[in-house]
Amino acid sequence: MTTTKDPATDDLLWREDKPVRRPIGASLKELARYWWRQLTSMRTALILLFLLALASVPGSLLPQRNLSPSKVRQYFTEHPGIAPWLSRLGFFNVFSSPWYAAIYLLLFISLIGCLIPRISVYLRAVRAQPPKAPRRLSRFSDHLAGRTDRTVDAVLDDAAALLRKRRWRVVRRDGTLSAEKGYLQEAGNLVFHLSLLALLIALAVGKLNGYEASRIAVEGEGFCNTQMSYDSFTGGPLVDGSDLAPVCIDLKSFDTVYDADLTPARFVSKIDYSTSVGGRTSGATIESNDPLRVDGVRAYVTGHGYAPVFTITLPDGTVRTEQAPFLPVDQKTFASEGALKIDTGNAEKSLALQGFLAPTAQDSSNGIVSTDPRLINPEVALFVYQGYTGLDTGTPQSVYTLDQEVIDSGLLKKVDSVNLKPGASTVLADGTKIQLDSVVEWAAFQVSHDPGQVWVLVSSVVLLVSLMTTLLLRRRRLWVRVVDSGGSRSIEIGGLAHSGQHAFSEEFAAIGPRILGRAQPDDEESP
Template structure:
C-alpha cells in the first residue's frame, strides 16, 4: 500500500449532511435577520408593478384599453399576473415566506429580551479609567445616595461594596422587538382582510342606482370566508356628477375636482340621505367603503330599425381614448333590430372643433360642444345569441366582424352629430339619433376588516423603529478610590459614543453635587 493510499484511508471521513441537516440549515437561513430584510425588500419591490400597471380590481377600463392598444404587452402582463399583483401567486409566496421568517425571528428574540430584562447590571470594573468616558471628583462615595440619584435619572441600579453600577436604554430592545411584532401584525391584518373582506367594481351612469349585491357588480372579488349574505345591504342612486376643469393657463383642461351626488339608503327600509362622494371622501356604511375611482361620458342614443320600431334607447358608457380631452370610443349594439341586427362604432367629442384637414377633434375635456362621430355602422348577426361573452366596449369578435355588412364606413362617414341630430342609414336599414349626454363613474366597494388593525400596527411599527434608532443602551459605573470618586461610562450601541458624552457630563454633575470639584 502506498503512502498516499494509507493517508487517504486514515483521514477522517466527513459526516453526511443528511436531510435533517439540510432542514436545519434551511430553517436557520429563512429565520435569519438578513433573510427577513431581503424578503421585506422583495415584498416592497413586488408592490411597484401594482402602482405602475393598472389593476383589474381598481382600473378595469385601463386594463381593457391596454388590451386594445397593445394586446401583446397585455398578454405578457397577464402571464406574470401583473394586472393582479396583490393576489398573484408570486406575491403570496413572498408574503408567506416573510410571515414565516418573522415568526422565526421573533420567538428567539423574545426569549433573549426576557432574559435581558431579568438580568441585573454587572458589577463595576476595578479600573474605570479604561472606559471610553471617565471623570473623577474629590469626596467620599455614599453608595445609597449615588444609587438614588441614578434611579431619579431612570437608571436600573445595582450596588456593592464601594461601587454602584447602573444601566439604561432597555427601550431600544423593546422598540426593536415591537417593530418585528408590528410587521407580523400588519401581515396578519392583511391576511384577515383577504379572508374576511371583499371588493368589487361597478360602473354607474347618472340617474341609475346600485344595490350592494353580488349580481350588481361588474367585477367582484370575495375573500375565502365571504358569502353573499356577508354584504352590507345598502343602496344608492347617482343623481348628478360634476367635474371642474382648469380653463386657462398652461394646465388648461386639467381636472380640479370631482363630485358625485348620491341618494343613499343605509338599509333596505332606511330613509334616504344625501351624500357628496369625492375622491378622498368615500362613502362608508357599517365598515364598507365606496370609493370614486374614475369617470367618463355616456352619450344617450336612440336606434330605430328598418321597420320603424325603436330597437335601442339608452345611455352608452364610452371608453376613454384620450384622457387630456376625454375623447371616448363608444359601441352601440341593437340586437332587437329588424330585419337584421345593427351595430355602431362611434367617437364622442366633449368639445368638438373642426380641424384644417376636415376632421374633427375635442379641444377640451369639459362638455362645451358635445358631438358624436359615426365611425362605422354594420348590419348582420352580432353573435350576441351564441352564448359566448362579449365586451361592451367591442362591437363583435374579429371572426364575427368579418361576417357583418358595413353600412357606413370610410369615405361615406357623415359629419359629427350634435345633440338632437340623427343620421339615416343606407338601404332603409334604420336611423341613429344622438339624444343627449350623461356621465358615468366607476366605484370600488371594499370591506376590509383588517384595515384598522393594519393602521394600528403600522403606527406601532413607526413608534417602535423610532425607539430603536433614537435610544442608546448605556452603562454608568461609580467606584470609590482613596478619597476620590471615579465615574466611568460606556455605550452598548455602536456609533453612539459621541452622543453619550454630553449626557455623561450631566450625570457626573448630578453625582458630584455638593462635592469639591470634578476632574
C-alpha cells in the same frame, strides 16, 4: 445566543446574537436545529423582507390577470416572445403565485421564531438587576476618579439620587453602585418587529377577505353592492360574493369644475345611497379625496365621461331608449368614442351604432372636432350598422367598440352615417328611426372593502414610532465604587454604552463630576 464580556474584565456586560456555524458530520436532529436557527435569525428575516419587496416589483410593473385581463392579452400581443415565459413564472399573477406565498410564509415563520426567544430574553433582562461593578473600572474609556471627605454612604446616596432623577435604574451593593438605562431601545426593537409582523398579517387578512369592484354608472342610474352588478369584480380567496355589505348607490349628477385654462379642478358626484335594498336613502357627495365610507365599504369615483341617449323606434312600432358610455380619446377636449349594440329580436337584423362624440362641436374639413371639454354644443358623428352582432352567442364582447372582423366579414353592413345633435334624428331604409335625445355624464365607481385597512394603519404608525425609539435611545451602564482608605474616601466611576459611545461620553461628562462633587448642581435632565 452568545455572551459578550468586557475586554478589561471577565464580567458579563451584554448578551447578543452571533451566527452559529454549521456542524460538520452532524446528525439529522442537529442539522434541523441548525437550519431552524438560520431561518429564525434576524438576518434571514431581513433578507426575506427584501425578497418580498423585490418580488412585488413585477406585480407593479406588469399587468395582472385578476385586475386587467384585457391588458394581459394586449401584453401577449405586443410581446409574443417573452410573455409566455413570464406567464409560466407567474408574473401575471404575482400576488397569488406559489413562490410569492412561500416568501410570505417563510417571513412569517422567521419573524415569529426570531421574536419569541428575544421577548423571553428581554423580559428576563428587565426583571434582572444591573450587573455588579467590574473589578477594573479604569480600563473603560469613560472613567473618572477622585477623593472626597464624605462618607461612603453619603457618596452613594447622592449618586443614587442623581441617577434616579435622570431615570437610571440603580442598585447598591457593598461599597458600589450599579446603574443602567436604555432598556426602551430593545423594547422599541421588539415592538418594531412585532408591528412589522402585525402589518404583514393585516395585509394578508385584507388580501384574503377583501375585494375590489368597478362599475360605470350614468346620471340617473344606480347599482347595488352585488357581484352581478359590477363590470369587474376581484375578490380574495375567502370572498364568495354572497356576504357583501348591502349598499346601493344612485348617481344623481356629476359635475366637473374647471379652472380658467379649462384644467379640471374638482369632480363632484352627488349620490343617494342606502344600506339595504329598498331601504331609506341618504344623500352624499363624492369628491376626488373624499370617498363614500359606509359599512366597511369605500366607494371612489375614478373617471368620468359622456354618454349619448338614443330613442330607437323599430319598424313594428317598438320604442326603446338606450344609452352608451363613450370613452374619452382626448383628455383635453374630451372627444369620445363608443358603440351601442341593440337586439331587435331578429339576430340577423340586429342594430349596431358606432360614434364619435364632441362635447363642444365645431365643423372642420375632416368632419366635426371638439374644442372644449365642457358640454356646450354636443354633437355625435354616427355610423349605423345592421346585421348579425353575435349577441346571442354568449361570447364576451367589448361594449365600447364593434368587432372589426365582423364588419369585414360582411355580417354587419353600414347602412347610414349621420351627424346628430340633441333632438335630431335619422330614418333608415327599413323605417327604423334613431333619435339623439341628450348627452349625459357618467362616472366610473371603484368599490373596495379591506377589513385589514385600519390595522395596517395602526401597525404602520406603531412601526415608525418604535423605529424612532430604537434609533434615538441607547442602552448604557454606569458604576460607582467608593473605597474607604482612612481619613478620606477614593471614588471611581466608569461607564459603558452598548452603542453610540460618543453621545454617552457627553452624558458621562455631565454626570461624573457631579458624583465626584466637583461640579455645580444642574437640574437639567438627560433625554
